[in-house]
Every structure is written in structure tokens, then in C-alpha cells.
Amino acid sequence: IFAAVEMAPRDPILGLTEAFNADTRATKVNLGVGVYYDENGKLPLLGAVKAAEKVRLEAAPARGYQPIEGLAAYNQAVQNLVFGANSAVVRENRVITFEALGGTGALKVGADYLKRLLPYAKLIISDPSWENHRALFEGAGFTVDTYTYFDPATRGVNFAGMKASLNALPAGSIVLLHACCHNPTGADLTAAQWKEVVEIVKARDLVPFVDMAYQGFAEGIEPDGIAPRLFADAGLDMFVSSSFSKSFSLYGERVGALSIVAASKDEAARVLSQVKRVIRTNYSNPPTHGGAIVAAVLSSPELRQQWEGELAGMRDRIRAMRTGLVDKLKARKVAQDFSFIARQRGMFSYTGLTVDQVERLMSEFGIYAVSTGRVCMAALNSRNIDYVADAIAAVLKA
Ligand code: LMR
Numbered sequence: 445i446f447a448a449v450e451m452a453p454r455d456p457i458l459g460l461t462e463a464f465n466a467d468t469r470a471t472k473v474n475l476g477v478g479v480y481y482d483e484n485g486k487l488p489l490l491g492a493v494k495a496a497e498k499v500r501l502e503a504a505p506a507r508g509y510q511p512i513e514g515l516a517a518y519n520q521a522v523q524n525l526v527f528g529a530n531s532a533v534v535r536e537n538r539v540i541t542f543e544a545l546g547g548t549g550a551l552k553v554g555a556d557y558l559k560r561l562l563p564y565a566k567l568i569i570s571d572p573s574w575e576n577h578r579a580l581f582e583g584a585g586f587t588v589d590t591y592t593y594f595d596p597a598t599r600g601v602n603f604a605g606m607k608a609s610l611n612a613l614p615a616g617s618i619v620l621l622h623a624c625c626h627n628p629t630g631a632d633l634t635a636a637q638w639k640e641v642v643e644i645v646k647a648r649d650l651v652p653f654v655d656m657a658y659q660g661f662a663e664g665i666e667p668d669g670i671a672p673r674l675f676a677d678a679g680l681d682m683f684v685s686s687s688f689s690k691s692f693s694l695y696g697e698r699v700g701a702l703s704i705v706a707a708s709k710d711e712a713a714r715v716l717s718q719v720k721r722v723i724r725t726n727y728s729n730p731p732t733h734g735g736a737i738v739a740a741v742l743s744s745p746e747l748r749q750q751w752e753g754e755l756a757g758m759r760d761r762i763r764a765m766r767t768g769l770v771d772k773l774k775a776r777k778v779a780q781d782f783s784f785i786a787r788q789r790g791m792f793s794y795t796g797l798t799v800d801q802v803e804r805l806m807s808e809f810g811i812y813a814v815s816t817g818r819v820c821m822a823a824l825n826s827r828n829i830d831y832v833a834d835a836i837a838a839v840l841k842a
Pocket of ligand 1 (some may be wrong): 457458477478479576627804831
């Protein structure tokens with residue numbers, strides 16, 4: 445049965461990590477995957493996570509099945525983080541949350557449920573978007589289209605173009621939006637622009653699906669949550685996927701969540717029952733450890749404070765790397781103005797490097813970036829930043 449099976453292409457992001465791991469050069473740098481490394485180039489284990497894990501290990505809890513929707517304390521903590529504990533949707537029990545296998549797992553559960561709920565709806569992602577968005581939603585059976593988003597001239601958002609795209613969508617279309625730290629461009633909407641987007645989505649009867657994989661990496665927990673909060677305040681039914689891979693540095697634990705806001709408590713309860721069927725027939729119920737750790741951190745005032753401090757530390761270090769790279773490229777007298785890197789937010793920058801330049805970074809310098817020119821700023825540190833700046837300057841000049 446496998447004789448005619450063709451070799452599939454490598455994943456555009458995780459495939460780079462495979463190639464990076466196989467590279468034997470000591471100076472290699474992985475600017476491909478969206479992972480935060482500390483100043484020593486190491487994947488951090490956060491102090492708040494370590495403290496919560498210590499307590500959990502000492503308690504040595506038995507490992508029964510979780511509820512299909514996951515740990516109640518975790519789901520509640522996620523809702524409070526995304527919408528605010530005092531928000532109307534939380535107080536009125538109009539939001540339901542499912543512990544999911546990372547942000548990707550949350551997107552997939554949402555996609556599978558939406559396909560059952562709105563089988564003929566079109567799914568629209570930003571141009572460009574995270575490499576996996578299109579594949580994931582097409583895999584769930586959707587026709588995926590794009591809305592205008594990035595402006596290569598300013599390396600910011602083409603907001604007029606975005607509004608025109610959204611205004612041209614048929615009612616009932618599902619719009620995938622990045623809450624903050626847009627992946628791959630690093631170009632975000634302002635608060636005022638979000639308000640306009642909410643108005644359009646409401647007026648045109650669109651269905652917002654907000655992907656929030658980087659809450660806390662732009663400005664902080666509250667300001668980065670502006671999009672889901674504005675949609676919820678506007679009384680819209682909506683989907684939100686959350687990831688704690690980056691913000692808790694818990695990548696391999698696969699800790700994420702899907703939240704759905706409905707019009708009433710009764711409606712939410714019915715939706716809950718349907719989404720549980722999607723999960724049950726997919727992976728039955730989520731794993732225990734990661735969600736328990738995140739819930740423990742978020743429900744302890746001390747650990748929460750410690751975590752927010754550690755998150756701010758990651759955010760500030762990335763910002764320092766952004767300005768550092770801008771300065772170092774300038775010092776190397778490259779022709780282009782790279783100051784936009786310091787304006788973009790989150791882990792990524794869409795650098796404008798071409799496929800050929802990215803290829804040369806890899807083959808000549810062992811520096812891995814996504815072929816679209818996306819680089820992960822969170823993998824830079826004071827020891828590799830000069831090497832990376834030299835390499836970028838070299839491929840730009842030749
Ligand atoms: C990324 O965009 O690099 C991350 O979200 C990791 C992934 O799963 O692709």
C-alpha cells in the first residue's frame with residue numbers, strides 16, 4: 445500500500461530545526477523556529493514553573509483521566525488571563541474554555557468544530573500568516589483565502605488594505621486574526637485600529653477567531669489582550685486560541701487552550717457539549733502536567749508575580765536584541781534601513797531578506813531562517829549577534 449507514496453516536503457519551520465540539529469558547525473544559529481532562548485543561548489525553565497513543579501512532584505498526585513475539556517482550574521485561569529476576571533463574558537458564564545494541546549491543538553479543535561457548525565464558511569487568514577495556519581484549516585476542510593495585511597514598503601500593517609479586504613468579505617466568513625506579535629511579520633495593529641476592525645467584523649457579520657500565542661511578549665498581559673477583550677465587549681460570538689509554549693517556556697508540554705464566547709450561558713453550555721464530542725473523537729482528553737503547572741502559577745499571587753517578572757525579562761531581552769541588531773547592521777553600513785526591526789513586536793521580524801539570501805545565510809554561515817525572510821529575534825544573544833549581523837551584511841552586499 446505504500447509503494448506509490450511520495451516524500452512530503454519538510455515542514456517550513458520545524459523542518460529547519462531538523463536541518464539545524466544535523467548541522468555540525470559550532471557557530472550555527474537557529475533563527476527559524478519561534479522559541480525563546482536566554483542570553484546564554486539556552487532554553488529557560490522559568491523559576492515560577494520550577495517552583496510549581498516542585499510542589500506538584502512532592503504531592504505526587506495519581507494520574508487519572510482529565511475531564512474531556514481539561515482541568516477546570518486551568519480553564520478558569522485562562523479565561524481570566526484572556527478576558528479579565530471581571531469581564532462580562534466571564535461573570536455571565538458566556539465563555540467556555542478547553543485545555544488543548546498547545547496553540548496548534550486549540551486551533552485544530554476550533555477548526556474541526558467550526559467545520560461542523562459553519563460547513564460552507566470561508567476561512568480568511570492574513571497575508572502573510574503563520575505557515576501552519578493555511579495547512580491546518582485546509583486540513584480541516586476549509587477553503588482558505590487571505591486578507592491584505594503586511595505593507596512591504598513600511599514593513600508595517602497596510603491598514604487601509606486590510607479594512608478594504610474585510611469589508612469585501614461575505615457575511616459569515618471566519619477571520620483569523622493575530623492578537624499580538626504577528627507571526628511572521630512582527631507588525632501589529634494599534635488599539636485604535638483594533639477598534640475599527642471590531643466595528644467592521646460586527647457590521648459585516650464575520651466570525652472572529654483570534655490566535656493569541658504570544659500574550660505578554662508585546663507590552664504585557666493586559667494590553668496584549670486588547671483584541672479578545674474588544675470583541676467580547678462588542679458582544680460578538682468568537683473563538684480564541686491561546687498558547688503557553690512561549691510565555692511559560694513549556695513548549696514540549698503542549699499547553700494551550702481554546703476559548704469560545706457565546707451569546708448566553710445556555711448557548712455556551714450547548715456549544716461546550718458539541719466541542720467535547722470533537723475532542724473525545726480526536727484525543728479523548730488532554731494531558732495533565734502542563735495545565736496543572738500553568739494553573740498553579742496563575743492561581744498563586746506570588747508565583748503569578750514571579751512569572752510576570754520573568755515574562756517581562758524575556759520581552760525586554762528581545763527588545764534589546766532588536767535595537768542591537770538595528771545598530772549593528774547600521775554600523776556595518778548596509779544600504780537598507782533596518783530600523784523597522786525595532787518597531788516590530790514579539791519574537792519575529794520579517795526582514796525582507798530574499799529566498800536566496802536566506803539560503804546563503806544557511807549554507808555559508810549556518811544561520812537558519814524561514815525562507816520568507818522571517819527571523820526569530822528571541823534566538824539572538826550578545827554572543828551571536830555580531831556573527832549574525834556580519835552574515836546578514838555579507839549576503840546583502842554580494
Ligand atoms: C513558529 O512559528 O515558529 C512557532 O509557532 C512554532 C511552530 O509550531 O511553528
